[in-house]
Amino acid sequence: MKNVIYQRPAGTAGEFELEWNDGGQLVSLAHPQDAAHMNWVKGKALWGTVKSELDLSAEVTAEFTERGTLLETYAFKNETDFDIYTLGTDLGIYVTFPDFYTDAQICMNSCCNTHIWCGGSSSYICALRMGGGSRNLGLVLTQGSLQGYSVERDLEQRSNDRGDFILHPENLHLRPGESYVISWELFWFQGKKEFEEIAGSFPGFVTIHADHFLVLGEEPICFRASFGRGWLTDSPGCVKRAEAFSPEKPHIFRNGREIPFVWENGEALVEDRPGTPGEYRYEIVSGGKRSRAVFLACSDLRTLAEKRCRFIAEKQQCHDEKSHLDGAYLIYDTEEKQQYYSHRYDHDGGRERVGMGALLALYLRHCPDPELEKSLDFYMEYVTRELFDTDTGEVFNDVCRNQDWKRLYNYPWISLLCLEMFQLKKDARFLEWAYRCLKAYYNDGGHHFYAIGIPMYESVSLLRGQGMEKEAQELLECFRKHADYIMECGKNYPPHEVNYEQSIVAPAAAYLCDLYRLTGEEKYAQAARIQLAVLDLFQGFQPDYHMNEVAIRHWDGYWFGKRECYGDTFPHYWSALSGVAYRDTETIAGCPYYARKAEKTFRGVLSMFMEDGSASCACVYPMRINGRLAGFYDPWANDQDWGLYFMLKYAGF
Incomplete structure (x- = not known):
């Protein structure tokens, strides 16, 4: 970069407790009433650092809005005598959410699961405190367009550091004297539902809802595109105001070709039958903004x-x-x-x-x-x-x-x-x-270990069915002892091969559900609800089959892949473990939210299986990892078949 200038905001911070360094960069962002005083911008790099080798200048400003949000603006300018083009990851902005794994209690209170969607004009980050809670941090793009993100990891931490995130604007062509602006707003929210409500209220923001982002056989691709109309709801980061935005009828393209749709009450309803297996990218164009959703069609x-x-x-x-x-x-x-x-x-x-x-x-x-x-x-x-x-x-x-x-x-x-x-x-x-x-x-010593895939309910049921009551009872006592240990630990998860991860929480939830099914004891159902709430924080909801109801995992491609590449694995087959836990909630009162998500979670792993019968052990999703080109399915068919196994077992035959 030629020059980058940072300016602090004027006025009072409201719901934000902020600290800045001498250069004007944000070094701490917390909620003033957070007992844990979690810093939401903690990383190896500084929040807002601009990464580029191009001869661009940038001015970075921040201000507090009347809605109680923090607006950040990055204005890039070509102050040279020559045109400047950007491609791919040539230009990036660091957003350093603390997404890493250490002691479980630190994770629960001071780290977050960071759900990133670089979907053109309708891009966002939904950062959820790992232990849950009512104060989570959201980011919604309000100007410009994002095409993807990269990650810089602390490789000394191996599997335990997800890294610093770098957001990449769309490819640019700036003539001498021209500028391009990226703006976003940061706000507090309670949970996923409220995040979607707030994000969906930004004028022009497109929210995509679909029963499935991966369709099978003759199933059509169906989705609903809703357009933000203004801030009309009372919520912690988004106060009520009167004016509203009326969206114009958009144009929708599938893999570059315009398609018809139904336009009702400001929503676009799409039912599309592409005909052959493959990836289908839908671009929604409205008011000069371009947003997208990504689907996959597979054989039955x-x-x-x-x-x-x-x-x-x-x-x-x-x-x-x-x-x-x-x-x-x-x-x-x-x-x-x-x-x-x-x-x-x-x-x-x-x-x-x-x-x-x-x-x-x-x-x-x-x-x-x-x-x-x-x-x-x-x-x-x-x-x-x-x-x-x-x-x-x-x-x-x-x-x-x-x-x-x-x-x-x-x-x-x-x-x-x-x-x-x-x-x-x-x-x-x-x-x-x-x-x-x-x-x-x-x-x-398995009682104190959160192994993956213990068939608690299945083994006891089959043993009893064969008259092996003594063996069934022996296993049931082992399972009870194991579940009691999980209950005792609660959210204080013991470290395993990774300090903390989705495939520690998912088995904990599933085993407690199994013990409730086997014993009918309410204490196991109550303990399961706690685990399920933590597990759900890993699950993404982006409008892309790679990430929709796919859990955050970010190390498996290194250990199991030919490329030996760390980085977000969207999808990874162990995401199906969340589906196993969700399915087992069918007998637990008050858990329909999870049961409804089970099949979508199982489907989330199927893109790892190719139409010729081959497979991939991981999809490394980001554009680059520590400067290394990513965005690929690893060429090794290795360990992914557990994902298809669980899909067939619980949502297939």
Whole structure:
């Protein structure tokens, strides 16, 4: 940048307690009545820092509005004798929300889940305090357009730092003397519903509502576009005023081609049938502003599952009698068109990749296929030879019954595989194996560990159905002890492989729901409601299939992907765990909000499965991560099949 000038606002701060450095940059933003005194602009960089190597000048100003909001304006000017063009990430503005994971109590009170939508003229950030509460910080764009965002992470913190966010304006062409302005307003709000009401009140802001942003089979793409008409509601950041904005009928384009729609009472109602699978980007143009929504059309679920299962059997199963991997389902590199294995971490022959076997067993229960079943039988020979001791229930980390890392996460996945095999084969030995596996998990300290996918309700129900009441009761006592520990911890979550994350909270919520279903004891329902409220704070609601009801996760692409790239993974398959917890609320009074979201959450992971049956372990969503080009689906089909498994199990067949 040629020159950047910062100016502090005049007047009183109202609902904001602000601090500025000598250069005029914001260094602290808090609510004056917040007991925790959370600083909402805490990052490695300073809030409002302009990032660019272009020869632009910028003036950054702030002011307090009559609505009690903080208006920030970034005016970029070309003061050279030559035209200046920007492309992609050439120009960026830091917004340093404190989105990182440390001690759980610090997270609950002083960190936030940051939901970002760079949707052209209708862009926003909804920052929700991780522990919940009535004072959260919102940002809505009021002038200009944003095309995306990048992230700069503290890599020394590995998986625990989401990083500083950098917002990128649309591509610009500024002639000598020309300027371009980005403005936004910051305001306080209580929860997601109020945030949407306030954002939707800004004149010209477009709010997109759809039952599904990922559609299946012959389903049409349907959505409603509502246009902000002025501030007409009383709320903490948005006072009542009389004037209102009347929107003009917009133009709507699908992948660049204008489409018809119904215009009623200032809302656009779209029902579109694109016809073929693929991504469909809708641009809504009104009053000189351009906003967007992004949908994905997929084959029907059964077809998608069949293609995926065949791909696993044909492309990802090792056939090598001289290798310990004989029979294994391995990583598949969609660039190299070959299997891959490494004993390192998350690339081995066990762990999360057990999901491929569970998926095939579930699919075959509903869609018999001799060739696929032959592949699955071969896989089970491998599992019981290399990964699982059927006598003791011990689960190993990799082939050769290797236990370099005693990993409790591995146990529930083997137990789920065994339960699926029992339901497929009707062979009681698989049920016995599942029981032994879960007992071994708890014998190794599982009561104090928030493992993923423990089949509490399912295992007890199946054991009772086979007359194995003693075994069912033993497991129920283990589950009760586990749930009591989760209740005792409450929001004081113990650290796991990541200090704090969605896949700690989601199992906690699901297990408490399961214990309520198994015992009918209200204490578990009450404790589940607390966990569900925290879990919901991870879930995005942006009008894009990548993020709509997809939980915030931001490290999995590094550990499981070929590109080894940190950064927001939208989607990531463990987002489906939120759906599992939501589905289990169906028996809990007062939880219809969560139950209604379950299928949308399950669908949120399906873009990881391609129409040819291949798959991707993560979509790294931002434009750049620490300067590295991102915005890609990783070429490894690795561990993502648990996502399709849960979709089929709870919302599919």
